[in-house]
Amino acid sequence: MDKSQAQDPLREADNGATAHTLRIGVYVCHCGGNISDVVDVERVVQAASGLSNGVVTRHYPAMCSETGQNLIIDDISNEKLDRVVVAACSPSLHEHTFRAAVARAGKNAYLYEHVNIREQVSWCGKSDPDGATNKAIRLVGAGVAKARLLRPLAPISMDAKRHVTVVGGGVSGLRAARDLARIGLAVTLIERSASLGGHMAQWHLVYPTEDKARDLLRELVDEVIGDPNITVHTRAEVIEASGYVGNFLLRVEPEHITVETGAIVLATGFDLYQPQEGEFGYGQYPEVITLDQLERMLDPEGPTSGRLERNGRAVNNVCLIHCVGSRQIEGIHQPGPDGKLNEYCSRVCCTATLRAAGEIRRRFPRTNVFELYRDIRTYGRGHEEYYDEASRLGVLFCRYEADRPPVVSPAEPKKGPGLICAKHPPGRSGKLNLVPFSAEEPDDSALVVQVKDTLTFGEELEIPADLVVLVTGMVPREIDTLVDQLKLSRSADGFLQEVHPKLRPVELAVNGLFVAGTCQAPMDISESCAAGSAAAAKAAALLASGRIELDPFLAPVDLDVCRGEGKCVEACQYQKAVTLVEVERDGRKVRHAEVNSALCNGCGMCTAVCPTGAIQVEGWRLDQFDAMVDALVADYAETEVSHA
Amino acid sequence: MSTRVHPELHRDIARFGGDDITKCMNCGNCTAVCSLAGDGAVFPRKTIRYMQLGLKDKLLASPEPWLCYYCGECSDTCPRDANPAETMMAMRRWLTAEYDHSGRGRRLYTSEKAVVTTILKAAFIPLALLLALHAVTGFQRIVTDRVELNTFAPVMWVWAVVLLHFAFLGYHLMMNALHMIQHIMKPEDPEAKVPWAAYLLELKSLAIHFITQKRWRECGEEHDGQWLTHLLLVSGYVIMLVLVVGMLGWFQTDNIYPVYHPQRWLGYYATLVLIYASAAMLIGRFRKRTQVHRFSRPTDWLFPSFILVGAITGILVHAFRYAGWPWPTYGMYLIHVMAMVAMLDSEVGIGKWAHMIYRPLAIYLMNVKKRTQNQAVPEAGALPTN
Ligand SMILES: Cc1cc2nc3c(=O)[nH]c(=O)nc-3n(C[C@H](O)[C@H](O)[C@H](O)COP(=O)(O)OP(=O)(O)OC[C@H]3O[C@@H](n4cnc5c(N)ncnc54)[C@H](O)[C@@H]3O)c2cc1C
Ligand code: SF4
Ligand code: SF4
Numbered sequence A: 001m002d003k004s005q006a007q008d009p010l011r012e013a014d015n016g017a018t019a020h021t022l023r024i025g026v027y028v029c030h031c032g033g034n035i036s037d038v039v040d041v042e043r044v045v046q047a048a049s050g051l052s053n054g055v056v057t058r059h060y061p062a063m064c065s066e067t068g069q070n071l072i073i074d075d076i077s078n079e080k081l082d083r084v085v086v087a088a089c090s091p092s093l094h095e096h097t098f099r100a101a102v103a104r105a106g107k108n109a110y111l112y113e114h115v116n117i118r119e120q121v122s123w124c125g126k127s128d129p130d131g132a133t134n135k136a137i138r139l140v141g142a143g144v145a146k147a148r149l150l151r152p153l154a155p156i157s158m159d160a161k162r163h164v165t166v167v168g169g170g171v172s173g174l175r176a177a178r179d180l181a182r183i184g185l186a187v188t189l190i191e192r193s194a195s196l197g198g199h200m201a202q203w204h205l206v207y208p209t210e211d212k213a214r215d216l217l218r219e220l221v222d223e224v225i226g227d228p229n230i231t232v233h234t235r236a237e238v239i240e241a242s243g244y245v246g247n248f249l250l251r252v253e254p255e256h257i258t259v260e261t262g263a264i265v266l267a268t269g270f271d272l273y274q275p276q277e278g279e280f281g282y283g284q285y286p287e288v289i290t291l292d293q294l295e296r297m298l299d300p301e302g303p304t305s306g307r308l309e310r311n312g313r314a315v316n317n318v319c320l321i322h323c324v325g326s327r328q329i330e331g332i333h334q335p336g337p338d339g340k341l342n343e344y345c346s347r348v349c350c351t352a353t354l355r356a357a358g359e360i361r362r363r364f365p366r367t368n369v370f371e372l373y374r375d376i377r378t379y380g381r382g383h384e385e386y387y388d389e390a391s392r393l394g395v396l397f398c399r400y401e402a403d404r405p406p407v408v409s410p411a412e413p414k415k416g417p418g419l420i421c422a423k424h425p426p427g428r429s430g431k432l433n434l435v436p437f438s439a440e441e442p443d444d445s446a447l448v449v450q451v452k453d454t455l456t457f458g459e460e461l462e463i464p465a466d467l468v469v470l471v472t473g474m475v476p477r478e479i480d481t482l483v484d485q486l487k488l489s490r491s492a493d494g495f496l497q498e499v500h501p502k503l504r505p506v507e508l509a510v511n512g513l514f515v516a517g518t519c520q521a522p523m524d525i526s527e528s529c530a531a532g533s534a535a536a537a538k539a540a541a542l543l544a545s546g547r548i549e550l551d552p553f554l555a556p557v558d559l560d561v562c563r564g565e566g567k568c569v570e571a572c573q574y575q576k577a578v579t580l581v582e583v584e585r586d587g588r589k590v591r592h593a594e595v596n597s598a599l600c601n602g603c604g605m606c607t608a609v610c611p612t613g614a615i616q617v618e619g620w621r622l623d624q625f626d627a628m629v630d631a632l633v634a635d636y637a638e639t640e641v642s643h644a
Numbered sequence B: 001m002s003t004r005v006h007p008e009l010h011r012d013i014a015r016f017g018g019d020d021i022t023k024c025m026n027c028g029n030c031t032a033v034c035s036l037a038g039d040g041a042v043f044p045r046k047t048i049r050y051m052q053l054g055l056k057d058k059l060l061a062s063p064e065p066w067l068c069y070y071c072g073e074c075s076d077t078c079p080r081d082a083n084p085a086e087t088m089m090a091m092r093r094w095l096t097a098e099y100d101h102s103g104r105g106r107r108l109y110t111s112e113k114a115v116v117t118t119i120l121k122a123a124f125i126p127l128a129l130l131l132a133l134h135a136v137t138g139f140q141r142i143v144t145d146r147v148e149l150n151t152f153a154p155v156m157w158v159w160a161v162v163l164l165h166f167a168f169l170g171y172h173l174m175m176n177a178l179h180m181i182q183h184i185m186k187p188e189d190p191e192a193k194v195p196w197a198a199y200l201l202e203l204k205s206l207a208i209h210f211i212t213q214k215r216w217r218e219c220g221e222e223h224d225g226q227w228l229t230h231l232l233l234v235s236g237y238v239i240m241l242v243l244v245v246g247m248l249g250w251f252q253t254d255n256i257y258p259v260y261h262p263q264r265w266l267g268y269y270a271t272l273v274l275i276y277a278s279a280a281m282l283i284g285r286f287r288k289r290t291q292v293h294r295f296s297r298p299t300d301w302l303f304p305s306f307i308l309v310g311a312i313t314g315i316l317v318h319a320f321r322y323a324g325w326p327w328p329t330y331g332m333y334l335i336h337v338m339a340m341v342a343m344l345d346s347e348v349g350i351g352k353w354a355h356m357i358y359r360p361l362a363i364y365l366m367n368v369k370k371r372t373q374n375q376a377v378p379e380a381g382a383l384p385t386n
């Protein structure tokens, strides 16, 4: 008996049906008009019913709905379907949905093929509906061709460590660690600096509650330290990482410890933007500082014990310049040392600045506060109130355009002993008629800031300043070692990039890695905590059962064909996913490739280089591709509308 | 050239009212809703901005506050409750004080004590003068068995003092108006000269606006009532002014003319109109129903109160004379005169008089500027609005 024939799962699953006698159901989704407004779904269905296996062909307004899925389930049992093809939106949205439906009907979930006719057809083909319809017909044809060759696959199941490592002990990392521990998982928290808390530990009062940041933090830190499920390592860093979801291995220096962990939450936070030398006078005049320095100054436990002073002198005029180092525009701003512009908005700085400005006006009513902004972006709950309040307290706002930034320069030396009231002659009483504003005018500020103010009809204003505060935002932190070791992807702006910004916001592309807080994007404390909790929930859900199921799309080796040349080992990007092993076969020692199913990502690099075709990715086999290509170039003349 | 900011200025102007203005976020809703803000005049946001930043010279050179008639729509619309309309009012008070280099305006607006002492001082003058006159000429000259007012207050003496007083007040008012013109017409570009012809050709608009204050009507029909009340008040006030300043010898007489005689009906008309208009204003302020009346300050109550007191005491003088009661007539006359002198001294230069002059003057100067900038202005006196 032919061994390979007997093991052919296709035959087992389909009761001996050959590829051309299989019963296939084809479903074309309207996506509520997203598809059907452009693609003629009737014609696609008609074309599909003309294919040899198209036993059931339907179109429906929303296949992903309960009724849409039931359509598939009922057809599988009534029409004895062997395969299902759905032409709808992107597989990243609903492939899982339909696989699950197929499984509920008692079929193997991998006997399903998904065709994308929304992103790849209707959305990009609006201007040519006929062409789009023709393309949809061919793609569905290719889907059916592949479906004929699908084989039932079994998901891979593995043991997983019920342990999570959180990297970074800022507020987001602390929140994640504490939440994980409370769910019952063991947690290792690795913090690079000497203490926990991150940037939040530097702030005194924080919006939107005006809480004392360190009190809030102390509560959380105490909980984390007191939790028996959490092991904290400070002054520690991950320097090497290996393994895979459920079974990562981390080497931590300088303590030389190794952590075996099931999942990793990255919460490494942000860095403060460091102004360039001379940017708005930074580094040039001691009166020019950054927002974080101002926050420290306002802190009663800070360097000035909460006094607002510079060079030992009281501050009468403060000028805050927004958007320094954020929202940079090519051609206007100087790129940083890495040659990059920070095009994003740092989001927290507007509200943080308004908060600080209001505090100054409240605590030092004689101090004038000016805010020079590009836009006020008080986006969150309770943020706009800070803008209102700052105005009410007399903070003065000017608005500048990005291409006309304010200019900071030293004030002209004072002219003479400068006295008040030249214009106003003595009043009737014979007393000097003092004009209050010039009498109080603290005109001896060290700096002046010049700004073209669009709120005052483009007037060039000159603002005296004893203190110029640059509202510096957030920049991505340097975590190259982690990025290298864990194969993290970064977005164009340099922050860590999630799988999908809307639908999978705390998952990273590598399975088992999660992201929390400002290492992903600028966030405030509330959002960082929300992200920490979300990452914790995701990681806990992944490891809850102690076992992990993975998609079986990996590259098994056909031992009959493999000659052990090892081209695949060279091509593979993932460490130890494929190795050469020596085994005894029919009394002879042979070398052949072996794939570690947990490490293999199913990328297919090996398939491309294998000279014999011995190594192929399940679900994406070469014969399946061949069939798809044939279907794509087949003759559809009868059903296609020619381009008139 | 850049302009230095003086953030203390708005704290100074806040002493004249409108202290909510720091709340303004410069959205411009107020300007959008204002029916008087036209292409040539972008207010109230612009002047509010000058005030917030303390661009004092710009503010002094702005005629805009005088173009606002306080309909209050901007305050109703403002999303920040910054009360732009009241701020415009405060700016008018502040400007009035700034134009007045004697410092009186500032004192009267910012100190209630100053108001009281000014009133008392002014009221004391007629009393003192009358006492001095009779002390010199002998008190027995006063006729007491019948009413002969001119033996108590000889009309020629009174008239002479009135004329002197008015000359003094008029001089002040002229000087203040001159300061206003200097500020507003100060050229941004020292080269730019405004030709005299422009001033001459626009005089017609000055006269029209002075008499009718017709711009007010552009605020919308719902404000026509206020405008009409105001117009009545002005007519009564002007008639009284002419009778007292220009014709006192004819007006203050011990003859009792028949009712159809102009001396009587002119006096009646003016008195009735003044009572009606001033009472209406006082009731409005008391009820605080409309925006314009929400933020009354002591100086705002002063004028209508004085007018009411003046009209009522005037009627009483007339009535007592009819009744043939000499001392009540003389006493009431003295009270009447004291009240009117106090009114003039505390009002001229800061209150309604100032408004009556500054408003049409501002429109006039705007038109003069417009004419200079754009020789093709179609019609004299037409200040373009919306
Ligand atoms: C001037 C200013 C004022 C602000 N004011 C407010 C406010 O009033 N209200 C508010 O809600 N938000 C405010 N924020 C935002 C707030 O600071 C952040 O939301 C919060 O600190 C983010 O926390 P995090 O844990 O994400 O990052 P971080 O606070 O940066 O913490 C990251 C931690 O990770 C550690 N770490 C980094 N790399 C590694 C590594 N490789 N290995 C191990 N550990 C590592 C760091 O040492 C640090 O402890 C303000 C921000 C700024 C800049
Ligand atoms: S949040 Fe920061 S970066 Fe964004 S607009 Fe405000 S100051 Fe600029
Ligand atoms: S006064 Fe009010 S309506 Fe006018 S610009 Fe300011 S906030 Fe806007």
Ligand code: SF4
Pocket: B030, B033, B034, B035, B036, B037, B043, B044, B067, B068, B069, B070, B071, B072, B073, B074, B075, B084, B085, B088, B219
């Ligand atoms: S009160 Fe009326 S006239 Fe004055 S600025 Fe406001 S809307 Fe214009």
